[in-house]
Amino acid sequence: MGTDYTLTRPQVIYSDEIEVTIENIKKLIDKHKIQLGRYEKLEAMYYGEMAIHELKKKDSWKPDNRVAVPFAKYIVDTFMGYFIGKPVKVKHLADEINEKLVEFNNLNNIEDKNFELGKWACIYGSSIELLYQNEDAKTRTTALKPTEAFIVWDESIEPKPLYGIRYGVNDRDELVGAFYTRNEFYEFKGESLLEPQTHPFEAVPMIEYVHNTERMGIFEPVIPIIDQLNKAISEKANDVDYFAEAYLAFIGGEADFSEEELKNIRENRVITYKGDPSSTNKVDVKFLDKPNADSTQENLINRLEQWLYQTSMVANISDESFGNSSGTSLAYKLQAMSNLALNMQRKLRASLQERYRLFFIITENVPTTQANEYANIEYTFDRNIPRNLLEESQIMQNIDGIVSKETQLGVFSRIDDVGNEIKRIETEEKDYKAKFDSLRDIPEQEEDADDEAD
Numbered sequence: 001m002g003t004d005y006t007l008t009r010p011q012v013i014y015s016d017e018i019e020v021t022i023e024n025i026k027k028l029i030d031k032h033k034i035q036l037g038r039y040e041k042l043e044a045m046y047y048g049e050m051a052i053h054e055l056k057k058k059d060s061w062k063p064d065n066r067v068a069v070p071f072a073k074y075i076v077d078t079f080m081g082y083f084i085g086k087p088v089k090v091k092h093l094a095d096e097i098n099e100k101l102v103e104f105n106n107l108n109n110i111e112d113k114n115f116e117l118g119k120w121a122c123i124y125g126s127s128i129e130l131l132y133q134n135e136d137a138k139t140r141t142t143a144l145k146p147t148e149a150f151i152v153w154d155e156s157i158e159p160k161p162l163y164g165i166r167y168g169v170n171d172r173d174e175l176v177g178a179f180y181t182r183n184e185f186y187e188f189k190g191e192s193l194l195e196p197q198t199h200p201f202e203a204v205p206m207i208e209y210v211h212n213t214e215r216m217g218i219f220e221p222v223i224p225i226i227d228q229l230n231k232a233i234s235e236k237a238n239d240v241d242y243f244a245e246a247y248l249a250f251i252g253g254e255a256d257f258s259e260e261e262l263k264n265i266r267e268n269r270v271i272t273y274k275g276d277p278s279s280t281n282k283v284d285v286k287f288l289d290k291p292n293a294d295s296t297q298e299n300l301i302n303r304l305e306q307w308l309y310q311t312s313m314v315a316n317i318s319d320e321s322f323g324n325s326s327g328t329s330l331a332y333k334l335q336a337m338s339n340l341a342l343n344m345q346r347k348l349r350a351s352l353q354e355r356y357r358l359f360f361i362i363t364e365n366v367p368t369t370q371a372n373e374y375a376n377i378e379y380t381f382d383r384n385i386p387r388n389l390l391e392e393s394q395i396m397q398n399i400d401g402i403v404s405k406e407t408q409l410g411v412f413s414r415i416d417d418v419g420n421e422i423k424r425i426e427t428e429e430k431d432y433k434a435k436f437d438s439l440r441d442i443p444e445q446e447e448d449a450d451d452e453a454d
Contacts, residue, residue: 007038007041007220007223008034008035008037008038010035010038010125010126010214010215010216011031011034011035012153012159012215013028013031013032013150013151013152013153014152014153014154014155014159015028015152015153015154015155015162015163016154016155017154017162018163020179020181020186020193020196021193022188022191022192022193025165025179025186025188025193026175028152028163028165029165029167029175032150032165035146036147039124039145039146039147040147042072042123042124042125042217042219042220043123043124043147045072045219045223045226046070046072046073046076046123047073048068048070048073049068050068050226050227050230051227051230052066052067052068052227052230052231052234053066053068055231062238065234065237065238066234067230067233067234067237068230069229069230069233071219071226071229071230071308072219072226075218075219075222075312075314076119076122076123076218076219077119078314078315078317079122079218079314079337079340079341080115080118080119080122081384082315082334082337082341082383082384082385083118083341083344083345083381083383083384084114084115084118084348084381084384085384086382086383086384087111087114087115088111088114088348088352088379088380088381089378089379089380089382089416089417090105090110090352090356090377090378090379091377091378091380091417091419092373092376092377092378093376093378094370094373097366097370097373100365100366101356101377104139104359104365107138107140108140108141110141113129113141113142113143114348114352116143117129117143117209117351118209118344118348120143120145120146120209121209121210121211121344122211122217122218122219123217123218124145124146124147124217125146125210125211125212125214125215125216125217125220126146126208126209126210126211126215127143127144127145127146127208127209128143128144128145128146128149128150128151128164128166128206128207128208128209129141129142129143129144129206129207129209129351129355130142130144130149130164130166130205130206131201131205131206131207131355131358131359132199132205133199133200133362137364139359139362139365141355144166148166148167148168149164149165149166149167149206150164150165151163151164151204151206151208152164152165161203161204161206161208162181162182162204163179163180163181163204164179164180164204164205164206165177165178165179165180166178166180170189174189174190175188175189175190176188176189176190179193180199180204180205180206181204182202182203182204183198183199183202184196184197184198184199185197185199185205200361200362201358201361201362202361203358203361205358207351207354207355207358208351209347209348209351210347210351211344211347212343212344212347213347218312218314218340219312221311221312222307222308222311222312225304225307225308225311226308228304229301229304229305229308232297232300232301232304233301235297236297236301239297310336313336313337313339313340314336314337314340315333315334315336315337330385330386334385338383341381341383345381349379352379353374353375353377353379356374356377357374359374360372360373360374382413387413387414389412389413389414392411392412392413393412395411396408396409396411396412399411405422405425406418406419406422409421409422
């Protein structure tokens with residue numbers, strides 16, 4: 001594919017309120033289309049379509065390998081596995097509200113939605129979530145790529161979503177989609193704009209998820225390094241082919257092999273050359289080799305790979321040194337990726353809070369008196385890293401009696417829900433006490449029976 005590998009900067013679309021017409025909607029879509037080239041390139045790189053494939057072809061007699069290592073995919077998938085490979089835990093202290101959250105999350109397969117929204121934000125720099133009510137009056141959510149949906153922001157000091165647009169092209173090459181305002185949505189097709197329909201969210205029912213404030217993809221800043229790495233690896237593969245197909249030189253003599261003799265040389269890797277018995281010239285038979293730059297190439301590849309992971313801030317967990325690390329050493333090696341994850345965590349938490357704010361607005365979901373309880377939802381992010389359970393258990397013993405039971409149990413990574421674990425402990429203690437009391441009562445009952453017999 002003839003991809004343009006010049007990236008535009010991420011852009012945010014702002015607007016004043018407009019008259020809702022198909023012409024004005026198309027103008028906003030045209031502004032968004034400026035970004036499509038960038039999105040297509042980032043997506044292509046994630047799928048392994050690299051700039052190395054677009055380089056000018058070499059002469060037919062030269063080796064021309066095009067090795068495209070999927071570094072972009074590795075960076076995205078490694079970071080996402082570390083960041084929310086363990087699903088985000090969402091909880092409210094009120095049981096009746098928590099039950100509503102669990103029902104909504106299960107209905108929408110929210111763990112998978114969170115991962116996809118985060119992954120697309122890492123690839124493109126942003127992603128979009130659309131909320132809607134289905135025919136059963138259930139709140140549903142769908143994840144959208146920024147290639148098919150975008151938000152138009154107002155121009156206030158603290159910009160808020162003013163409009164949302166989802167669009168595409170049908171099989172008749174007609175523009176189709178929907179235009180969302182804070183109270184209504186309009187479906188459109190070709191040049192036709194249908195009558196508005198109301199929605200219950202009291203806000204644009206689209207939420208943006210971003211990787212960072214700049215809306216840059218996680219591997220976007222290191223694209224030049226990825227391109228140079230693929231070029232260096234490809235040249236190394238070319239050198240291997242070059243040496244495998246090196247020319248054979250007869251210096252001081254002239255060879256005239258038959259087809260059968262050439263076949264024998266290829267199959268047995270043995271050259272027998274008698275030469276001219278009457279000649280006094282010494283014949284030297286050898287392959288013509290260009291200077292070997294293997295060590296230089298290896299140094300370049302290693303240096304580029306080091307820069308790649310250092311500047312993308314994503315750890316190379318396939319490195320052998322990771323296998324021998326634990327505790328504090330592992331934490332230091334993951335420090336840069338941890339900082340990157342913390343930044344995205346703050347962005348993700350804000351988007352999740354907006355999701356549940358819209359969910360709480362609808363009275364079928366939560367009573368009006370509890371509409372503001374979305375602000376009291378607790379979000380727990382747990383990094384997906386190897387844990388030293390022995391070390392954690394020792395820490396728990398050392399802090400016993402110094403901190404609360406909740407804090408103490410929170411140290412142990414095998415406990416997913418500290419609150420439930422405390423309840424289980426209390427239940428076990430009550431059961432144990434009840435059994436102990438029942439056993440203690442048996443001798444007293446026997447003694448009373450003996451007294452009555454006397």
